[in-house]
Amino acid sequence: MAKRVLYVEDDTEIGSWVKADLERRGYEVDWLTSGEGAPERIKEADLAILDVMLPGLDGFTVGQRLKREAPGVPVLMLSARTSVEDKLQGLQFADDYLVKPFHPEELAARVEVLLRRHPPAEEKTLRAGHIEVNPESQTVTDTRSGEEIVLTAKQRQILLYLLRNANRILTKEQIYESVWGEPYLEGDKTLMVHIRYLREKIELDPSQPLLIETIRGLGYRVKL
Template identity: 55%
Template sequence: MKKSVLCIEDNMEIGKLIKEKLEQHGFSVQWQLSGEGTEKEVLHQDVVILDIMLPGLDGFTVGKRLKEVAPMVPILLLSARTAVHDKVDGLQFADDYVTKPFHIDELIARLEVLMRRNGDEVEESIQLGKHIEVNLNAQTVINKSTQEEIVLTGKEHRILLYLLENANQILPKEKIFETVWDEPYIHGDKTLFMHIGHLRKKLEQNPDEPEIIETFKGIGYRLKR
């Protein structure tokens, strides 16, 4: 099966080059000139090439939205910006950063590394506890005891995926909050605590004695696999 690439690039010359060369190497390429409507498209892609300087919404904004919708799909940022702070900002959500001008062979090699890494690390279906199955491709959470889908809010889903990405690790509550909400954590804020509570009610067989999402008092949380 061909690997599918979503290329978001408003420069016609660069966009045509990427599409032509990638298709010659066996990729399926969907090329868009802006980030409009890409939240739906990203769910069907294996990797994203994203230009930073776009008409309308800039690449940083588009990339963060895409990562929230499909956190398992790697994003490669493409930009003429070479400043360190731009790269640091981009790599807060993206998986790689390539500066223009670039050689198409290097771009292809980087894409292949991202997809190979993603394929090695990401399972299609993950079992949690005795009764929860998370399907990463379909983006669904199923209670296997009832065969019913568990409906999560956007933030609950993002928290769960972030915990899954770092399964069996104790994650500081500040880091979880700042990753999911993309804003600084304020000491004493109960927002994450409340969302974890809602998640437990939906996922745990006994929310008062959680077996999936553990609390480490004063530190944060750990998802057990």
């Protein structure tokens, strides 16, 4: 399975070529142009790359929040700041610090080293009611019959995201932007349609869902 990189960079020119280069090397890249939403996305990532100079919260603050959310996920800071003080500030929480401008080969090498040094923990099987999901094989099983429930890729991603955030109310925006990787447009029915079809496959009674709750006016929740 491809390693997932959470990349936070507001410079669209730099962001575009870094994202393209990492994807060419086989990584999945979730690129954000600000730190907003990063603490929620870090749980889906194997590594985070953060620029220091960001709109709103700076990269140091965002990085510290990411480490609190996911202590085992390595963080690589990028910055045009070359002072020893800035590097020391970053390395108080980050796992590496790379000064701009940098060569893509050096960035890729540092990413590889960090991933080898911090192998992702094996994710445990996720369960809710009669549903069991193996995150590694991406299989969904009905524990009553032992039969696999065949889901589409998007349905699996939605279910995994809900289970990984069990007992939390997730907004439509959070779910959509995590699964589709693009901004949610108010009024878009895409997520609602996918959840309806997902419920038809996993709920005992789709008209009265027990696994995926609708929290009216807010979003959805899987309650364990």
